[in-house]
Amino acid sequence: MLEVGTQSCLPDMSFGPSVRDMYILHYIHSGYGTYSTGGRTERIGPGELFLVMPDTVHSYCADSDEPWSYSWFGFVGTLATRLVELAGFTALSPVRTADSTLPIESLFGNLMRLRKEPAKELLLTALLYQIFGTLAIPDDAPPLRADVGHHVRNAVSYMNARYADRIGLNEIAEHVGLDTKYLCRLFQQRLSMSPYRYLTDVRMRKACRLLRRQLLSIAEIALSVGYQDPLMFSRMFKRTIGISPTAYREKAKLESGNTSYETS
Numbered sequence: 001m002l003e004v005g006t007q008s009c010l011p012d013m014s015f016g017p018s019v020r021d022m023y024i025l026h027y028i029h030s031g032y033g034t035y036s037t038g039g040r041t042e043r044i045g046p047g048e049l050f051l052v053m054p055d056t057v058h059s060y061c062a063d064s065d066e067p068w069s070y071s072w073f074g075f076v077g078t079l080a081t082r083l084v085e086l087a088g089f090t091a092l093s094p095v096r097t098a099d100s101t102l103p104i105e106s107l108f109g110n111l112m113r114l115r116k117e118p119a120k121e122l123l124l125t126a127l128l129y130q131i132f133g134t135l136a137i138p139d140d141a142p143p144l145r146a147d148v149g150h151h152v153r154n155a156v157s158y159m160n161a162r163y164a165d166r167i168g169l170n171e172i173a174e175h176v177g178l179d180t181k182y183l184c185r186l187f188q189q190r191l192s193m194s195p196y197r198y199l200t201d202v203r204m205r206k207a208c209r210l211l212r213r214q215l216l217s218i219a220e221i222a223l224s225v226g227y228q229d230p231l232m233f234s235r236m237f238k239r240t241i242g243i244s245p246t247a248y249r250e251k252a253k254l255e256s257g258n259t260s261y262e263t264s
Contacts, residue, residue: 001124003074009062016059024052024074031068035060051089071108087135212252
């Protein structure tokens with residue numbers, strides 16, 4: 001999470017045309033405005049969201065009669081594109097309506113509160129995932145029973161705690177007391193991905209952090225995130241992240257050397 005804000009706009013208040021180097025997700029609390037990108041302009045109102053894509057020319061403008069009030073947060077990261085895709089945003093469809101049964105309004109309200117907390121970076125990052133996890137629930141998905149959400153949360157906690165071990169779908173299903181096929185179905189309903197994909201994302205996120213720290217060899221990092229075979233780890237890393245672990249480490253080293261400030 002790089003920035004968080006809220007704005008009650010004046011009539012015809014506009015921004016852009018501009019290009020940003022991060023994703024920025026806006027949620028409209030009230031009023032109306034227009035968002036233009038990719039040669040298209042859309043009118044947006046209460047309960048809708050629009051996403052600014054990195055390195056994409058865009059502009060937006062408040063309505064003359066009923067100017068909008070919105071909140072936003074800007075973010076980057078290894079899994080940023082994946083989160084955006086899971087939530088249903090694309091370059092051709094950067095606008096979507098939040099299901100009225102989802103707590104999107106209150107979640108964006110929490111953004112403003114958490115930015116003043118002592119551990120705001122951790123809390124805001126957690127909330128970012130919560131927002132995208134909520135948006136990733138299909139609009140036509142059947143209501144989930146309370147125990148269903150409990151099983152998914154239990155499996156997620158287990159994977160976040162045991163990602164460095166040699167665990168697979170059988171171990172995860174056994175831990176939560178469900179059949180493997182049923183667990184996969186719950187994950188698809190809740191997170192639009194399989195347990196295996198979630199575990200891989202956790203492992204790759206941890207691997208990226210270790211690669212940026214420049215302390216361990218590739219083989220040591222592979223073992224640290226649950227891969228006994230460094231070659232298998234390298235193939236999975238490239239498939240998920242898009243570049244090899246070595247290339248990622250070199251890129252991180254160059255970026256670190258070109259940065260004149262540190263982030264906590």
